[in-house]
Amino acid sequence: MAAVGASAARAALWAVVLVNVVVVEILFVAGGAGKNDVLTVGKFLGVHAALLMMVQLLLVARVPWLDRRLGMDRLTAWHRWVGFSLLWAVVLHATVVVLGYATLDGAPVLRTFFALAGVVASLLGMAAAAVVVTVAVLSTRWARRRLSYETWHALHTLLYLALALALAHQFLETTTFTANAWAAAYWWGLWILTVGAFVGGRFVLPLWRNAYHRFRVSAVVPESDTVVSVHVTGRHLDRLPARAGQFFIWRFPGHNRWWQANPFSLSAAPDGRSLRLTAKAAGTTSAGLRAMPVGTRVFAEGPYGAFTALQRTRDAALLVAGGVGVTPIRALLEEAAGDVVVLYRVQTEADAVLLAELRDLAAGRGAQLHLLTGRTSEGARPFDPANLARLVPDLTGRDVFVCGPPAMTAAVLRSLRALRVPARQVHAERFSLA
Numbered sequence: 469m470a471a472v473g474a475s476a477a478r479a480a481l482w483a484v485v486l487v488n489v490v491v492v493e494i495l496f497v498a499g500g501a502g503k504n505d506v507l508t509v510g511k512f513l514g515v516h517a518a519l520l521m522m523v524q525l526l527l528v529a530r531v532p533w534l535d536r537r538l539g540m541d542r543l544t545a546w547h548r549w550v551g552f553s554l555l556w557a558v559v560l561h562a563t564v565v566v567l568g569y570a571t572l573d574g575a576p577v578l579r580t581f582f583a584l585a586g587v588v589a590s591l592l593g594m595a596a597a598a599v600v601v602t603v604a605v606l607s608t609r610w611a612r613r614r615l616s617y618e619t620w621h622a623l624h625t626l627l628y629l630a631l632a633l634a635l636a637h638q639f640l641e642t643t644t645f646t647a648n649a650w651a652a653a654y655w656w657g658l659w660i661l662t663v664g665a666f667v668g669g670r671f672v673l674p675l676w677r678n679a680y681h682r683f684r685v686s687a688v689v690p691e692s693d694t695v696v697s698v699h700v701t702g703r704h705l706d707r708l709p710a711r712a713g714q715f716f717i718w719r720f721p722g723h724n725r726w727w728q729a730n731p732f733s734l735s736a737a738p739d740g741r742s743l744r745l746t747a748k749a750a751g752t753t754s755a756g757l758r759a760m761p762v763g764t765r766v767f768a769e770g771p772y773g774a775f776t777a778l779q780r781t782r783d784a785a786l787l788v789a790g791g792v793g794v795t796p797i798r799a800l801l802e803e804a805a806g807d808v809v810v811l812y813r814v815q816t817e818a819d820a821v822l823l824a825e826l827r828d829l830a831a832g833r834g835a836q837l838h839l840l841t842g843r844t845s846e847g848a849r850p851f852d853p854a855n856l857a858r859l860v861p862d863l864t865g866r867d868v869f870v871c872g873p874p875a876m877t878a879a880v881l882r883s884l885r886a887l888r889v890p891a892r893q894v895h896a897e898r899f900s901l902a
């Protein structure tokens with residue numbers, strides 16, 4: 469079952485990391501000390517910074533097996549935290565190495581720094597460190613709030629440069645892994661596997677899938693003044709391993725710049741013939757989708773995400789949607805087996821997009837559907853623990869899938885904790901990737 473799948477995937481991922489950390493410690497000890505104690509510490513930090521860089525790559529490689537079980541949101545959240553550890557490892561490595569050489573030569577720190585900058589291998593390392601520090605600063609919440617997603621993402625890709633510089637730095641330096649041929653083969657093999665997973669998941673697989681499926685817009689259907697559904701067809705869609713609840717990262721090259729890519733969930737379970745996304749106007753891309761001509765070429769990366777029935781641990785389920793968060797919930801309802809309750813939170817019934825479809829699906833499956841209208845500012849709090857328990861008395865025996873605005877999702881998750889619904893039964897899609 470899926471929660472088992474999720475914990476097995478988490479255990480497998482961290483076991484791989486741990487085993488490699490242990491191997492690296494053994495090789496580090498076998499490789500011998502540095503020219504003095506400070507340089508030994510510097511070398512230790514450098515090796516671990518490189519390992520963290522590999523973990524970083526693996527977390528965002530979009531390896532399908534991991535993504536389906538752990539979800540891109542969780543993997544990117546880990547990537548964010550490992551990223552800050554990488555920053556400290558890189559800064560400490562650079563500082564300690566300069567201090568180590570200053571001690572060795574009995575020279576002032578600044579003069580040692582400039583002397584090292586004159587050596588190609590060290591200069592490459594310094595440049596890689598400078599890029600890592602810059603990107604880390606731009607990834608703080610303060611900076612993220614001030615940058616558009618596209619600008620931040622473009623700056624984040626500078627890390628590819630840091631990676632190339634760091635690899636060249638390692639290649640030219642005399643390190644733990646140059647002392648012995650086995651150690652060198654292991655280390656570079658590890659790098660080849662990690663970079664291979666990243667290139668495969670981020671470039672080869674999406675390019676191959678798009679060449680194979682040739683996605684195109686087949687219909688554009690307004691759902692309301694601000695929400696539109698886009699139907700997409702292609703070749704051999706029955707071979708696309710997409711599930712209800714997952715999302716794709718979409719590019720519409722005729723409508724947008726090629727570097728603009730937006731995640732949208734499938735708003736209908738994939739049927740092997742077409743895909744559907746439903747987008748609320750948030751900015752230029754989503755607002756402009758309704759003007760897109762039929763036949764427009766689409767580039768879709770995915771399917772991604774773990775918000776699927778693969779996570780089910782119980783026979784009964786509660787699906788909670790808020791606003792446009794109804795999209796994956798609508799798809800999940802289509803596929804849902806067993807006893808299902810759906811709660812759909814909107815301000816007014818007129819705001820409830822896809823409501824007719826939800827009603828038909830609920831009726832066809834014998835599921836209960838509750839439309840919860842009202843404004844929170846005027847006192848409507850359907851997700852307070854007491855209200856939630858009244859709406860769904862057997863809550864603790866259900867898997868709960870939640871997708872809605874951040875404040876609503878947080879309120880539902882708080883109430884589920886208060887009502888002691890086991891964490892393994894709770895699944896949330898946040899419409900944000902860390």
Ligand SMILES: Cc1cc2nc3c(=O)[nH]c(=O)nc-3n(C[C@H](O)[C@H](O)[C@H](O)COP(=O)(O)OP(=O)(O)OC[C@H]3O[C@@H](n4cnc5c(N)ncnc54)[C@H](O)[C@@H]3O)c2cc1C
Pocket residue numbers: 616617715729730731732733734746747748749750751752753754755792795796898899900901
């Ligand atoms: C996993 C996931 C599933 C989603 N599913 C749906 C859905 O089914 N229906 C729906 O209406 N919305 C969905 N969203 C939200 C949707 O992606 C954004 O509203 C959309 O990208 C806005 O783009 P824009 O160019 O119209 O607006 P912009 O003005 O460019 O962006 C508006 C907001 O969206 C964020 N955003 C823009 N591009 C991206 C990106 N590539 N990745 C992450 N955030 C981005 C920006 O940071 C900003 O906060 C989903 C988001 C995620 C992460």
